[in-house]
Amino acid sequence: MPGSMDGARTGALDGRKAAARARVERHAEELIALSERLHADPETAWEEHRAAAAVPELLDRAGFAVTPRYLGLDTAFHARFGQGPVRIALCAEYDALPGLGHACGHDLIAASAVGAALGLAAVADEAGITVEVYGTPAEEGGGGKIEMLDRGAFTGADLAMMVHPAPVDVAEARPFAVSHSRISYTGRSAHAAAYPEAGVNAADAFTVAQVAIGLLRQQLPPTTRVHGIVTHAGDARTPSRSGPRAAGTSARRRWPSWSGWNHGYCAPSRPAPWPPAASWTSNRRASRTRSSGPTRPPSRTTGRTPSPSAGGSPRRRPPRG
8 A cells, every 4th residue: 555655656746747847848949049048148247137027038928927126126036836835936047247248157047947937837736836936136246145135035935946057967066155355455656766665566565465375275175266356456657555456256165264365154064263254454564674774664555355244245236226
């Protein structure tokens, strides 16, 4: 008797899988076209107006109840199908990288989410589920899902899932957490020809820091990444008070990162060896003197990372209406 019941359950499950697969295959060309459409027309964080309109079109035609401008966010949406007690949420990302387009494959993520939703909708009543699709803007540096969570998205969902393209197939990925830092170096202006020794070159200070970070990488564990770019390199060849600014990211799974470049850690189940600082400000003043003659001006370097009040990372906020 137990064996026959198990066989019946297996048969029912196989039948649902076949029905879901058939629905996805029926819409395969439309899903591929959606991905190609997004890929050809990339939009960056909080500017995904065309994508936010295109992604739920197929869901709307399939009978989903679609809510555009979800939770007051212009480029978010919510789609819902079914009335079952188990709520399954699928995340659709569709923003692109500045200057690179869909190098992170968000066009595939959006199309996959729509396809999965269509497949589940085919068996929603039989399986007792409610299928929900959340259009989540601004994943690339915008913290879109954080903004949505703060506004009440995903409340009551039993399960939230998404798929991400990768070179290999992995059922359970172990993604990196990420924190962002913006660091400025301030120098002292001086005339480059007449009194160069009177200036403090902020660009030189940043160069030293960048080289030090590069040397540090060989000592970082394999689960830690540190990257950065120069966002402003100064305005003139003269040693200038308005020095370079840099933006950096640190991604890691377990260990705290180097204090001063990025802070924090991603290990909720394992305490950090020391309390990671929420913000960092360093002011160093050093004087160099000659054996004879006047004392040279002090060197001053200032670096800052965002405070916890900014959410722990300088993500781009959605535009205000």
